[in-house]
Each structure stands twice: as structure tokens, then as C-alpha cells.
Amino acid sequence: MSDNILQVRDLCMSFFNKHGELPAVNHVSFDVERGKTLGIVGESGCGKSMTSLCVMGLYPQPQGKIVGGSILFQGRDMTKLPPRELHKIRGKGMAMIFQEPMTSLNPVLTIGDQIMETIRLHEHVSRQEAKRRAMEMIAMVGIPMPEKIFASCPHQLSGGMRQRAMIAMALSCDPELLICDEPTTALDVTVQSQILSLINRLKAQTGTSVMLITHDMGVINEMADTVIVMYAGQIVEQAATADLFAHPTHPYTSGLIQSIPPLNREVEELNVIPGSVPMLYELPKGCLFAPRCPYATARCAAERPDIVTASEGHQVRCFRCMPGWEGQ
Ligand SMILES: Nc1ncnc2c1ncn2[C@@H]1O[C@H](COP(=O)(O)OP(=O)(O)O)[C@@H](O)[C@H]1O
Numbered sequence: 460m461s462d463n464i465l466q467v468r469d470l471c472m473s474f475f476n477k478h479g480e481l482p483a484v485n486h487v488s489f490d491v492e493r494g495k496t497l498g499i500v501g502e503s504g505c506g507k508s509m510t511s512l513c514v515m516g517l518y519p520q521p522q523g524k525i526v527g528g529s530i531l532f533q534g535r536d537m538t539k540l541p542p543r544e545l546h547k548i549r550g551k552g553m554a555m556i557f558q559e560p561m562t563s564l565n566p567v568l569t570i571g572d573q574i575m576e577t578i579r580l581h582e583h584v585s586r587q588e589a590k591r592r593a594m595e596m597i598a599m600v601g602i603p604m605p606e607k608i609f610a611s612c613p614h615q616l617s618g619g620m621r622q623r624a625m626i627a628m629a630l631s632c633d634p635e636l637l638i639c640d641e642p643t644t645a646l647d648v649t650v651q652s653q654i655l656s657l658i659n660r661l662k663a664q665t666g667t668s669v670m671l672i673t674h675d676m677g678v679i680n681e682m683a684d685t686v687i688v689m690y691a692g693q694i695v696e697q698a699a700t701a702d703l704f705a706h707p708t709h710p711y712t713s714g715l716i717q718s719i720p721p722l723n724r725e726v727e728e729l730n731v732i733p734g735s736v737p738m739l740y741e742l743p744k745g746c747l748f749a750p751r752c753p754y755a756t757a758r759c760a761a762e763r764p765d766i767v768t769a770s771e772g773h774q775v776r777c778f779r780c781m782p783g784w785e786g787q
């Protein structure tokens with residue numbers, strides 16, 4: 460039997476504004492298995508960040524509301540817990556790192572003080588013990604001269620070092636689930652691959668589960684055990700990573716895979732999917748991907764497909780996978 464640390468079922472989060480109700484996270488279901496990495500992939504604006512912010516209980520409020528579904532973390536429903544309980548779980552149970560470390564690092568405190576503060580917020584340890592652990596964490600994320608970094612403020616560090624410092628802070632309380640939202644998007648390729656290997660090494664050392672969000676299928680291929688592909692708030696395809704790359708079934712997934720830049724080569728013309736992700740206030744009537752889909756038919760423009768099982772452990776939201784499809 461699988462051992463899931465996180466079970467998200469039929470999660471719906473909407474924004475409410477002058478346009479009415481905007482479904483940013485639209486009936487999303489997935490599991491994160493203990494010690495494994497779940498990848499969430501999709502272009503910008505597909506609902507990846509909102510999905511992970513719902514899991515953390517940190518989605519924008521009051522504009523955003525969870526209007527349905529559940530988020531079971533270690534058996535407790537995060538959508539029903541009071542803020543005080545959520546606060547306790549964040550840090551100790553789950554922690555998050557972002558694309559831009561400055562959003563979670565305090566610019567006026569030293570890295571050491573921030574890590575110590577995080578540790579002492581969640582555990583009753585002496586200053587001395589917190590300091591010892593903070594130094595250990597800084598060394599663990601591969602920062603040379605930990606003493607120097609301990610005493611530095613974030614702006615004194617390079618982007619890659621700041622990202623390492625944020626990872627050290629996130630891991631300082633030994634979370635069971637680490638959520639990484641585009642952790643390497645702002646970094647150059649060399650630093651990007653260092654940070655990804657760091658996350659993999661820490662995962663192996665600590666046994667933490669990882670939710671990794673990226674727009675880059677190359678990163679997914681390297682890191683994830685299972686993948687969900689999101690488009691305009693919905694999951695359009697879900698499978699084990701090897702299966703997804705061997706048999707990409709949704710036209711959006713195929714498009715993302717074809718957009719992976721070839722290794723070690725300057726890219727002149729990337730095979731990008733024409734068109735763009737729809738705004739939530741002007742979603743198409745039928746399949747949300749139909750306006751960009753090379754295979755779309757009249758039915759696709761008129762009706763929304765459900766997500767169906769294409770093969771064991773592999774689900775797809777596309778009429779082409781449904782019985783009786785003959786290109787109607
Ligand atoms: N405060 C807000 N009010 C209305 N819509 C929002 C707000 N914040 C984000 N959105 C919309 O929610 C959708 C999902 O955003 P997000 O989860 O950030 O996408 P991703 O992380 O995949 O790039 C987007 O269409 C975005 O425009």
C-alpha cells in the first residue's frame with residue numbers, strides 16, 4: 460500500500476472580484492507519497508502557485524477562498540484547521556521555498572538570526588543549540604564559510620547563495636514536506652543544476668517529501684517521481700514521470716515536452732505552443748485548451764472533457780482518450 464503524506468481531493472480555490480468567481484484551482488486531486496517528489500508543471504498562470512499556497516494555507520485572502528475539496532496532511536484537513544494550527548504545521552510539518560528568496564528572507568536580519576528564529580519558533584531549544592543547528596544547516600546546503608554567511612544579511616549574498624540560505628531555513632525544522640515553487644527559475648543554468656542536486660541530496664538525507672513546481676519539463680524529468688500537468692487551473696494529465704515522458708497523451712503535455720531546450724546548445728527557435736493561457740475571466744466554453752489545440756474539433760469547443768484513466772496510473776483530460784472518439 461502506498462504511504463501518502465499529502466492527499467489533495469477535488470480542491471477548488473476561487474478568486475472573487477468584479478469579474479465574479481474565478482476558478483484558479485479547479486477540482487484538483489493528487490497525492491504526494493512519503494519520500495517522493497511530485498512535480499507540478501504548466502506555463503505561467505496555470506494555477507501551480509495557488510495550488511501549493513492552498514496546501515500551505517497561505518493563498519491570498521480574503522480575495523481567494525477555498526470553495527471545495529480537502530487537503531489531508533498527515534490525516535488532518537488543512538482546509539478546516541484554524542490559523543493557529545496551520546501556523547504550527549508550517550515550518551515543522553511543511554515548509555516552502557520560492558523563486559525569489561527575498562520574499563521569504565528578512566532583508567535586515569542576518570541569515571543566522573533568521574534560521575535561529577525559525578528553529579526557536581517551532582522548538583523549545585536554547586539559543587546555543589539553535590545556533591549550533593543553524594550552522595549545521597548552513598553547512599549542509601553546501602555554503603562555503605558558514606560562519607561568514609551566518610553573519611551576513613541577504614543582500615550581501617549572490618542569488619544562488621540566497622537560494623541556499625532559504626533552503627537551509629526551510630529545512631531547519633526538518634519538515635516532512637518541502638514545497639519548492641520555481642526554486643531555480645531566477646538562477647543561471649549552472650547554479651540551477653547545483654540547487655536541484657542539492658534538493659535531491661537533502662531529500663535522500665532527510666527523507667522529506669517534495670512538491671516541486673516548475674514551468675520546465677526538463678526539470679521535471681530530472682527530479683520528479685510523479686507529475687501533474689496543469690492548464691488554466693485544471694489538471695490535464697497525471698502520471699508517473701517515466702510514463703508521462705514515454706507516452707505523453709494530452710496535446711498540452713506534448714507541447715511542453717517539445718519545448719524543452721536541447722542540452723548544451725544555444726536555442727534559436729524553441730518549439731513553443733502557439734497562443735497563451737486564457738485569463739480566468741474569459742475561459743473558453745469547452746475544453747480550456749481547445750483554442751490552442753491542433754486536434755480540437757467542434758465537440759472540444761462546445762464541451763468540457765472530464766479527466767479519465769488512459770492506462771493504469773495515467774489520467775488525461777482529453778476527448779481523444781475517451782471511448783468512442785472518432786474525431787467528432
Ligand atoms: N489576487 C488575484 N485575483 C485574481 N486572480 C488572481 C490573483 N492572484 C492570481 N490570480 C490568477 O490565478 C491564476 C493562477 O495563478 P498562479 O497560481 O500564480 O499561476 P502559476 O503559479 O501557475 O504561474 C492566474 O490566472 C492568475 O492570474
Ligand SMILES: [Mg+2]
Pocket residue numbers: 507508509640
Ligand atoms: Mg507561480
